[in-house]
Amino acid sequence: MRIAIPLFDRFTALDAVGPYEVLKFLPDAEIVFVAEEPGPVRDVPKWLAISADAAFADVDFCDVLLVPGGPGSRSLLQDDKLLGWIRRMHQGSVWTTSVCTGSLLLAAAGLLNGLSATTHWGAIDVLESFGATYTPERVVFQGKIVTAAGVSSGIDMALALAAQIADRTTAEAIQLAIEYDPQPPFDAGSPAKAPQAAKDLLARGIR
Amino acid sequence: MRIAIPLFDRFTALDAVGPYEVLKFLPDAEIVFVAEEPGPVRDVPKWLAISADAAFADVDFCDVLLVPGGPGSRSLLQDDKLLGWIRRMHQGSVWTTSVCTGSLLLAAAGLLNGLSATTHWGAIDVLESFGATYTPERVVFQGKIVTAAGVSSGIDMALALAAQIADRTTAEAIQLAIEYDPQPPFDAGSPAKAPQAAKDLLARGIR
Numbered sequence A, B: 001m002r003i004a005i006p007l008f009d010r011f012t013a014l015d016a017v018g019p020y021e022v023l024k025f026l027p028d029a030e031i032v033f034v035a036e037e038p039g040p041v042r043d044v045p046k047w048l049a050i051s052a053d054a055a056f057a058d059v060d061f062c063d064v065l066l067v068p069g070g071p072g073s074r075s076l077l078q079d080d081k082l083l084g085w086i087r088r089m090h091q092g093s094v095w096t097t098s099v100c101t102g103s104l105l106l107a108a109a110g111l112l113n114g115l116s117a118t119t120h121w122g123a124i125d126v127l128e129s130f131g132a133t134y135t136p137e138r139v140v141f142q143g144k145i146v147t148a149a150g151v152s153s154g155i156d157m158a159l160a161l162a163a164q165i166a167d168r169t170t171a172e173a174i175q176l177a178i179e180y181d182p183q184p185p186f187d188a189g190s191p192a193k194a195p196q197a198a199k200d201l202l203a204r205g206i207r
Helices: A013-023 A071-076 A080-092 A102-108 A121-129 A153-165 A168-177 A196-204 B013-023 B071-076 B080-092 B102-108 B121-129 B153-165 B168-177 B196-204
Strands: A002-006 A030-035 A039-042 A049-052 A064-067 A095-099 A139-142 A145-148 B002-006 B030-035 B039-042 B049-052 B064-067 B095-099 B139-142 B145-148
Touching: A002 A013, A002 A080, A013 A030, A013 A049, A013 A064, A013 A095, A013 A153, A013 B013, A030 A039, A030 A049, A064 A080, A064 A102, A071 A102, A080 A102, A095 A102, A095 A153, A102 A121, A102 A145, A139 A153, A145 A153, A153 A168, A168 B196, A196 B168, B002 B013, B002 B080, B013 B030, B013 B049, B013 B064, B013 B095, B013 B153, B030 B039, B030 B049, B064 B080, B064 B102, B071 B102, B080 B102, B095 B102, B095 B153, B102 B121, B102 B145, B139 B153, B145 B153, B153 B168
Parallel strands: A002 A030, A002 A064, A064 A095, A095 A145, B002 B030, B002 B064, B064 B095, B095 B145
Antiparallel strands: A039 A049, A049 B049, A139 A145, B039 B049, B139 B145
């Protein structure tokens, strides 16, 4: 079972690595990071690079497509190379998935037209501009397309997906393996829950 | 504020990338991935590589040391190069932290002797063999040393640390930025919670 994760300049690493750490446990899984050219691909502060081991041109099929998001996704909403590759992967995929603003790329590729989907809470308007209907859930299944909300939601999405691909016991065993028993010290992980002071600080820019 | 994250062959990527995505938002943070030699460092199925941008020999100080774990940590419990570097970083650090079996490396470096600490639930005996007292909590603060439990716990640890380094509102703003509102589809993230069938499957090997 080939799982392909595209990388692009200014992606968000946790969008990709969260689900990666879950899906890598699946029986028969093999995961490949793909980019326009093989080699290291940098995230947004440029402090982290993950190696792409294959070029888009070298990967013509996958069972599971997992598209991460990140600030760089906004620059790629008309990028024919990436969007064309996403469309080709989707044609043959069993599951087509995204995390965070990765759903903007699925939407820009025309895959979410008329469907319910989710994305990072800060990107709802862009998602809807491509004909998707934003749904304020953490993980949204629509046939073979699965979208997840912002950044950290990819872990929840991948566990739900693992149960579909394998079974619930397998997904639970993976959850135990990564000791995913989340205990956030605060309860500020969504706009509905975050204190106004945190929202204001984020709007101004933390750094 | 320099944050250094050492990488080694067969590390677990989420141990490093979870806290990275939190700490990168901190004002004045600069994060560097470090390894014995600069270049890509592979995780355990070898499908993922993160670039080390500096060698241990080039980094002689950091404010925050963040040691990830992974299967490869068990081969490094007598590795003078890595352990010596960890000891040198700890001498000057404001915070010395670990995720998962990264705490075995802190312990092997002699930093946890007589202290309470945590680790992945599967590594408790090794942790205690180095003189630490295992504490079944997700994040354990002991002075400037902070240890976190398995893999995904690094996100919780980093949010708690962000509140200490900056303040609670900053940590909450980061939590909102990464939409960390966890909703695991199952409740199997610790040995106390996982169904026996999942524990049995993991013990046999999922793959």
